[in-house]
Amino acid sequence: MRFFAPNMDAAARARLRLETRLGTAIAAQALSLHFQPQVDVVGGRLVGVEALARWTDAELGAVGPAEFIPVAEATGMIVPLGAWVLDEACRQAAEWRLDVPVAVNVSPAQLIREDFVDVVAATLARHAVRPERLKLELTERLTVQDPGRAAQQLTRLRALGVILSLDDFGAGTSAVASLLTLPLQEVKLDRSLLAGVTEDPSSWQVLRALLALARSLNLPVVVEGVETPGQLAALRALGCAAVQGFLTGRPAAPEVMGRRLDLGRLSSVE
Ligand code: C2E
Ligand code: MG
Ligand code: MG
Ligand code: MG
Numbered sequence: 001m002r003f004f005a006p007n008m009d010a011a012a013r014a015r016l017r018l019e020t021r022l023g024t025a026i027a028a029q030a031l032s033l034h035f036q037p038q039v040d041v042v043g044g045r046l047v048g049v050e051a052l053a054r055w056t057d058a059e060l061g062a063v064g065p066a067e068f069i070p071v072a073e074a075t076g077m078i079v080p081l082g083a084w085v086l087d088e089a090c091r092q093a094a095e096w097r098l099d100v101p102v103a104v105n106v107s108p109a110q111l112i113r114e115d116f117v118d119v120v121a122a123t124l125a126r127h128a129v130r131p132e133r134l135k136l137e138l139t140e141r142l143t144v145q146d147p148g149r150a151a152q153q154l155t156r157l158r159a160l161g162v163i164l165s166l167d168d169f170g171a172g173t174s175a176v177a178s179l180l181t182l183p184l185q186e187v188k189l190d191r192s193l194l195a196g197v198t199e200d201p202s203s204w205q206v207l208r209a210l211l212a213l214a215r216s217l218n219l220p221v222v223v224e225g226v227e228t229p230g231q232l233a234a235l236r237a238l239g240c241a242a243v244q245g246f247l248t249g250r251p252a253a254p255e256v257m258g259r260r261l262d263l264g265r266l267s268s269v270e
Contacts, residue, residue: 019075021057022068026081031055033088034251037260038103038222038244041236046264048135048222050103050244052088052251053081073107082110083119090127090134092254096261101163103135108142112149117156124162131161137188137210138164145175151182164267165222170210180217187214191225191245198230211238 025031031053038048053069056062072078085106093102110116124131136157142150154164163185171190180187189210196203215222226232226245237244251262 012230013072015031018060018071019268020079021060021159022055022063022071022074023036023077024085025055025057026072026077029084031081031084032176032253033085033092034253035074035092035102035257036244037240037249038255040242041232041240044248046100046261047242047256048101048103049093049098050105050137050251051085051092052105053085068199069107073109076109078107078109080114082107083123086120086123087126090123092130093133094127094260095228098133101133101135103138103165105138108139108145108150111142114145116153117160120157120162121160122239124160127129132157135163135165135186137167139167140169145181154183167205168224176213180213180219183221186222187219188222188224188244191223194223194225194227194231197234198228206235207234208238211240215239 002067032055033051035053036050036052037046037049039045040047045247053065054062055065055068069078072081076183089102089104090236112156120134122134123129124134138154157164164183165186166182167188169179170193189207190264191209193203193207197207201270211221220242222242222244223235223240224244226235226247227245228247231245232247252260
């Protein structure tokens with residue numbers, strides 16, 4: 001009697017198919033980017049734009065990054081995929097003449113490569129983007145395998161002049177202190193920290209403590225996943241400077257984001 005094997009075979013086959021299709025899509029540069037605004041809480045001004053990878057496959061349909069990024073990481077495909085994301089985000093930022101940083105997510109497997117800093121420098125040069133207009137979003141997973149190497153790479157990137165942001169802070173389990181000794185210019189608080197913040201006093205206290213910690217280290221904060229006016233009001237009351245969430249703008253295709261940027265320019269001219 002085989003209960004599990006047929007299922008496992010199906011799962012393994014599905015996984016292999018995803019891998020194959022993803023490899024083809026990366027080689028054909030068939031992925032795309034969506035862009036989500038990061039805005040300042042007080043004035044509503046744009047302070048950054050995050051590039052998020054999107055993939056719609058002819059056979060598999062739309063596959064989200066939460067599904068395909070781990071596959072890309074496990075197979076090494078994240079290296080060419082990540083290089084493409086970096087290039088396309090910088091190309092688009094240059095086309096828009098964006099005057100705030102474009103933020104790009106970087107996986108640990110990309111960061112630890114010897115040539116990563118050169119790849120970043122070459123990409124900036126290719127599109128004539130100034131280093132301070134590029135923000136690299138890193139997760140705490142980068143410190144798990146080789147913290148010394150990670151710190152060394154971050155120091156080299158800092159010397160290049162790009163902005164280093166710690167993504168999803170508060171979602172994981174790493175030692176807070178060791179993360180915050182890295183040469184960072186920003187920390188993004190994970191959206192899980194917002195759950196219950198308008199109803200539950202202890203959630204509010206945790207968020208308040210993390211904002212105070214960041215402030216004491218002079219680290220600017222972006223809070224992720226703000227969906228309701230109540231959450232925004234709570235963050236404003238806590239003195240949080242910047243947010244990124246569905247309330248202030250969903251991730252959008254470049255055409256849509258471009259129109260939003262044009263509208264922003266018009267209204268700031270008035
Ligand atoms: P992330 O870097 O933390 O990006 C923010 C994610 O939160 C995005 O999901 C965004 O759509 C979502 N989000 C933004 N505001 C809200 C909100 O108000 N409510 C909720 N529920 N969600 C919100 P997305 O685009 O599905 O990406 C998921 C993750 O996949 C990203 O999380 C990032 O870790 C990874 N990822 C996406 N693109 C890339 C990429 O080009 N390279 C790498 N290495 N990772 C990427
Ligand atoms: Mg991110
Ligand atoms: Mg995040
Ligand atoms: Mg996240």
